[in-house]
Amino acid sequence: MIIFAIIIGCALGALIGMNVPTISYTYSGYLAIAIVAALDSVFGGITSVLKGNFDFKVFITGFFGNAILSILLTWLGVKLNIDIYLAAIVVFVGRMFTNLAIIRRYYIEKWTKKVEKEETKNENEKKTVG
Amino acid sequence: MKKGEITITITIGIMVLILTTVIFVQFKTIKHTNITLIENMREDELKAEISNFKQKTAEVQNQMQETNLKIKEYEISITTGKEASELLKKELEQQNNILGKNTVKGTGIIVTLTDTRAQKITSKDLRELLNQLKVDGAEAISINGQRIVYDSYVVDLGGTYISVNGERIVSPYEVKAIGNPTYLESGLSKKQYGYIDTKLEEGKDIILERKDEILINAYTGDLNMEYAF
Numbered sequence: 428m429i430i431f432a433i434i435i436g437c438a439l440g441a442l443i444g445m446n447v448p449t450i451s452y453t454y455s456g457y458l459a460i461a462i463v464a465a466l467d468s469v470f471g472g473i474t475s476v477l478k479g480n481f482d483f484k485v486f487i488t489g490f491f492g493n494a495i496l497s498i499l500l501t502w503l504g505v506k507l508n509i510d511i512y513l514a515a516i517v518v519f520v521g522r523m524f525t526n527l528a529i530i531r532r533y534y535i536e537k538w539t540k541k542v543e544k545e546e547t548k549n550e551n552e553k554k555t556v557g
Numbered sequence: 558m559k560k561g562e563i564t565i566t567i568t569i570g571i572m573v574l575i576l577t578t579v580i581f582v583q584f585k586t587i588k589h590t591n592i593t594l595i596e597n598m599r600e601d602e603l604k605a606e607i608s609n610f611k612q613k614t615a616e617v618q619n620q621m622q623e624t625n626l627k628i629k630e631y632e633i634s635i636t637t638g639k640e641a642s643e644l645l646k647k648e649l650e651q652q653n654n655i656l657g658k659n660t661v662k663g664t665g666i667i668v669t670l671t672d673t674r675a676q677k678i679t680s681k682d683l684r685e686l687l688n689q690l691k692v693d694g695a696e697a698i699s700i701n702g703q704r705i706v707y708d709s710y711v712v713d714l715g716g717t718y719i720s721v722n723g724e725r726i727v728s729p730y731e732v733k734a735i736g737n738p739t740y741l742e743s744g745l746s747k748k749q750y751g752y753i754d755t756k757l758e759e760g761k762d763i764i765l766e767r768k769d770e771i772l773i774n775a776y777t778g779d780l781n782m783e784y785a786f
Contacts, residue, residue, distance in 0.1 A: 432566045436573030443574070444581020452590045458583050465576050483565055490572055 457498045460512050464493035467519040470526040477533045493519070654697075657706040657776040661697050665735040665771040666742055671762040672728035678761060680713045683721075686732055686745075687711065689752045693744030695734040697773045701726040704776040722778055738767045 450458065468490040475481040497515045504511030653659045668686060670678045687705060690698055698705040703721040714720045718727060734741055745752045745765060756763050 428562070428566050429569055432570035433573050436570040437577050440574045440577025441581050444578040444585065447578070447582055447585075449586040449589050450582060452586065455583060455586045455590070458579060458586075462576070462580055462583060465572075465579075469576070483568075487568060487572070 456512065457501050460497045460501050460515055461494040463516060463519045463523075464497040465490055467523050467526075468493050470523050470530070474526040474529045477530060656780060657697065657704045658780070660772065660775045661735060662770055662772045663696070663735040664738050664769055665695070665697075665733065666738050666745075667766045667768055667771065668732040668734070668745070669764045669766070670728070670730040670732070670756075671764075673760070673762050676759060676761045678719075678728060678730055680711045680719045682756065682761065683711045683719065683730060683732070686752060689744055690732070690734045690736070690741060693736065693740045695736040695741060697733075697735040699733045699773045701731055702774055704774060706776045706780065708780075722776075733771050733773050735771055735773055742767055 468486065471489060472481065472486040475486070497512075497519070500515055501512040650659070654661055670682060670686075672678055683700060687698060687700075700711065700721050703709070703724055703726065705721075709722050711719060711721050714725070718725050719730075720726070742765065746754070748754065753763055753765060
């Protein structure tokens with residue numbers, strides 16, 4: 428069910444995004460930071476689902492909160508003449524890599540376990556035959 | 558399916574929708590933006606552009622200053638040239654007036670000598686008249702339209718007619734003279750031995766008129782010199 432929601436959301440989003448007028452280049456930097464923040468939240472969410480401590484409220488507040496906060500920080504950085512968006516990118520992208528690593532390890536472990544299980548099963552079968 | 562699960566599904570759908578929409582908008586923006594346009598440049602690029610333009614402006618200003626200096630020089634030379642040419646023109650005009658190359662006008666007198674049956678006017682009469690007029694300060698003289706210039710001559714040709722500047726003239730001889738009319742008049746009409754009295758005594762027809770404005774034509778021949786330098 429959730430998979431369907433994601434697919435439909437992706438398709439609709441792509442369609443809408445293609446047909447919506449472009450925004451000013453000045454603001455596209457803010458939008459890019461927001462996208463990175465949202466993607467970080469998504470990967471964080473997936474990780475927490477795999478770990479089993481997924482909280483929907485934390486996820487949704489992180490998704491929107493991080494995006495808005497990163498935009499505000501970038502804006503502040505522009506006002507202060509300091510590239511705060513670099514810090515935001517480092518943090519979010521670093522966390523994305525961490526989360527991706529966790530997801531990768533989880534699935535590798537799962538696969539390894541499966542393989543081992545099958546091997547033990549085979550061995551048991553041999554024993555019973557033997 | 559539980560109620561909570563439906564909410565979560567819809568929320569996640571909406572979130573994904575927003576995220577993909579924003580991502581595609583960003584893709585489109587980046588793709589369609591012409592980075593070379595000044596409105597789309599980043600701050601540091603703009604700074605570089607500005608410093609570039611400043612340098613260029615300074616160079617152009619230097620060039621402009623140089624050009625302005627040159628223009629000033631030219632203007633100065635033009636004005637001096639103008640003044641010089643105006644002066645020259647004035648001088649030329651004056652010289653032409655003196656030489657008789659220009660038509661001139663002014664106050665003066667007209668002396669008309671007419672042949673009668675008894676007495677014909679001779680070139681000598683005219684020469685005497687010219688001399689007297691010159692003595693009295695005539696600035697321009699003409700006889701029957703022939704301007705008297707520095708090399709003019711008045712001679713009898715074959716005793717039948719008078720030639721002025723090589724042109725044949727006939728009676729009545731109208732001698733125009735520009736100058737101070739009072740001087741001219743009084744110079745000619747001295748009692749007893751004055752020109753008019755003398756000629757009238759000889760029985761010649763001579764009339765003197767005083768005019769406020771006399772027009773004397775320009776000399777029509779050439780004034781070229783071949784041997785004198």
